[in-house]
Amino acid sequence: MARDQLVVLNALDLAKTQWYHFTAIVIAGMGFFTDAYDLFSISLVTKLLGRIYYTKPGAAKPGTLPPNAAAAVNGVALCGTLAGQLFFGWLGDKLGRKKVYGITLVLMVLCSFASGLSFGRSANGTIATLCFFRFWLGFGIGGDYPLSATIMSEYANKKTRGAFIAAVFAMQGFGILAGGIVALVVSAAFDHRFKTPSYHENPAASLAPQADYIWRIILMFGAVPAGLTFYWRMKMPETARYTALVAKNAKQAASDMSKVLNVEFEVEEEKIQRIAQEPANSFGLFSKEFAKRHGLHLLGTTSTWFLLDIAFYSQNLFQKDIFSAINWIPPAATMNAIEEVFRIAKAQTLIALCSTVPGYWFTVALIDHLGRFFIQMMGFFFMTVFMFAIAIPYHHWTLKPNRIGFVVMYSLTFFFANFGPNATTFVVPAEIFPARLRSTCHGISAAAGKAGAIIGAFGFLYAAQSTDRTKTDADYPPGIGVRRSLIVLGIVNFLGMLFTLLVPEAKGKSLEELSGENGDENDGEKQAASARMASV
Template identity: 45%
Template sequence: MNEKSEVIEVDEYDSKRRKALEEIDNAKFGWFHIRTCIVAGVGFFADAYDLFAINIVSVMLAYVYFNTSSLPSNIDIGVKVSAPVGTLVGQFAFGILADHYGRKKMYGIELMIIIVATMASALAASSYVVSFNGILIFWRIILGIGIGGDYPLSAIITSEYATTKRRGAMVAAVFAMQGFGILSAAIVSVITLACFKSSILDNHTNIDYVWRIVLGMGAVPGVIALYFRLTIPETPRYTMDVELNIDQAAKDITDVLETGGYEERDNTQPFVQVDAPKASWSDFKKYFSKWENGKILLGTSLTWFFLDVAFYGIGLNNSFILEKIGYGKGTPFQTLWNISIGNIIINLLGTVPGYWFTVALVDSWGRKPIQLMGFTALTALFIVLGFGFNPIKDKSIPLFIFFMNFGPNATTFIVPGEVFPTRYRSTGHGISAASGKLGAIIAQVGFGALKDRGGAKGSNAFLPQLLQIFAAFMFAGLLFTFLIPETKGKTLEELSNEDQHDFVRKRTKVKDTL
């Protein structure tokens, strides 16, 4: 008799879980969804600003500390690669931590790291013990750790709250804030240069004020978003699938959908904790050792790796590329002004519209077709520009940026937040994102080592050949895209490749949280 009552209770909770998930997946799009996108998106605005401002700031540093338009190659590589190194660490570490401790507990911590490291970077100076560039590199590694944590957390929080119909657009909109962040870094540079124009023309070392302001402004959006990050509720999917508290998850869903907010939990009360698949090393190996699951992690990781080789190879070296196509010549002020204006043009023509084309089409066209189209276009463009650089060099860069963002740069971020079960969703996204940053690091080191090959220092003579190499990476990304599934119109549970009808199993037990 007791055995029968336990089975009935399990069936009841299994049904309650499926019903709660249906409520999230089919909910009417409302203010809570918009607020989630804004709170997550502001962080990505800050991330992109901080990451890509360095391609303008590095030229400023060269004028201030070395009286030339480019840093010594070892320092240039160190300054530019430091944040991606930290980002790789942050993506991997926060990806695991968010699955272990919860999304809410980790969200906001990474933003605090970004704020502190951004301000410290802007105030970096030489000391008797450590050189200026050593201090800057240290703080940009710390900055990168915070930025890295933002990738899995923002992606999965948005994904787990989104409706099935608009999930792609919501996650893409969060990521699209990168475009505005990159654009804003160039705009702030132009405004600050204009304010200091007379003093820079008198003495170009006054550029020291400019680069510090440009970097320091990256902390502003983080400060604005911090309170909202710290007060965002735990996602119902984490509550029911990892904390195994289906009653609380169902209540949170009702609160969020009816009122746009949620009530603070009373953690002193016992609750019914169901028995369901739990995260562990043995379970992780069991799940991903199945080819149907392992190939997806392989696909999301390698496609992001191949994409970031080119994306960061170009993105962190815009100043070199702009100089090569004629935007960076003249006095220190003219050079910096032209590079900043060139960045604004590139981002207005390529970066921003590329992201928002993805937002508009990702839920109707699908993630996989957009990614395949983007990698195909990028392969062709890199081949054409690599072998015909001089005739078309000043007309093609915005096209590259457009098809990266209306293509794999957006979709490689979206898909890993959808295709793994809740207990490994953050870990899977973190591994995929960290693979991308490994590609970024390799690209930056390789770009710095090879860009002048066959010419004088600062000539960027090897740039056409580098673009040809990037074409090979884009083609590899195209091939590995076939390992990932199309996620359009499917629930996160369908994509997890696990039987949802028997997800709650065996017996339930009462857990006292005291």
């Protein structure tokens, strides 16, 4: 037990679950709802963009986005997200969580709306404009990662902190689901009003003029949930841990938490000054002391998030191609443009509903019972198993009688990603680092994840195609690029298991116990080590 714990922080650690916990989950979680909607909705409309802007007159089949354009459209928001995580993570420790929180939300609202208004004199001009706005959309989304996680961890009690942080992240599942539902509703509404023939029946008429509205409406809808939560975000008080341990304003911390907990707290100015003089509260991010205390922890959180996102984002971004390979989505030429959007949205909604969303909430329910370490290790293990089970006999799964089995196994990889490292890699960095570096370290960890996502978006989208232009399509068995990609992703997941050994267990400990901020010089180090050994 930390010997100098502030009364106000101890009250937060021991507080029973109250209304303000749920309010914080919804306010922070709606940011993640919007994040997921914006990041993943683009995969619903990329084929439509190819039809609209890259179909050549008189061509035998609908146009598709060139590989470089497809990679840019899918990956540019991830580049912005990486930059935003580093910048806003650092800024959240310098200016405070609340001050920076509203900036990220405004950026998300404006750029979601602007993405749907992308125009240009040529196809490449329109795509370039879209990429510009999606970069800045990603920049705002990036800030939401460290800020939401840090705010929730610093508001939560230590008994259910993991569940509360995971619940914020679990809103991402609903955002992915909402993207599919919005695409279903919009495409169904237009398709029912404007019936068009398939491309084979009439190439000129298969693309209804209204198709250009569909992708714009789907992308612009991301501004709605973010805008609805702006007022409530601005009403949230700054976290007591930032105010007391970083800003060193004992009076403000006591006042803010008195309103939140409906309990009066004494102002502990002397204790805050004494804590500030502790050696554990003086080292910086690039110091030898940080490397000694938290260097392996930061390596563990960055490496596991990096490896996880290579697999997770690759699966999401080219799942439409996988569904096409097993003929779950028919060839583009047999459908009109709007029907293709409907079918892609239907497939992705089904995956989200049956595996993605349940996986998140299994983590919420069990993380404070099983522990972060166990869930992360288990998730990586089963992702490895199912990825190899899909990839090695890949052509077996493409046969019509076996397609349902393929979908089930593919769904299980998503389930164990979310009941596993996709949630825990978000939770742990918000718990194990000192308050003055917490947002920064979470941002660094999240940025490493987005670096992995960029590799998935730019690298595996190419790998999933036959990229050797010296050979004809007949030289490649169907889906050879996808199969090789899945094998590589299986190896990536296995490496994630190994690097999980560097991540400490944070279950049941206060944030100050884990970081050693209020106790003896080695308290945090000992607590983290003992917790990890207990979990193993």
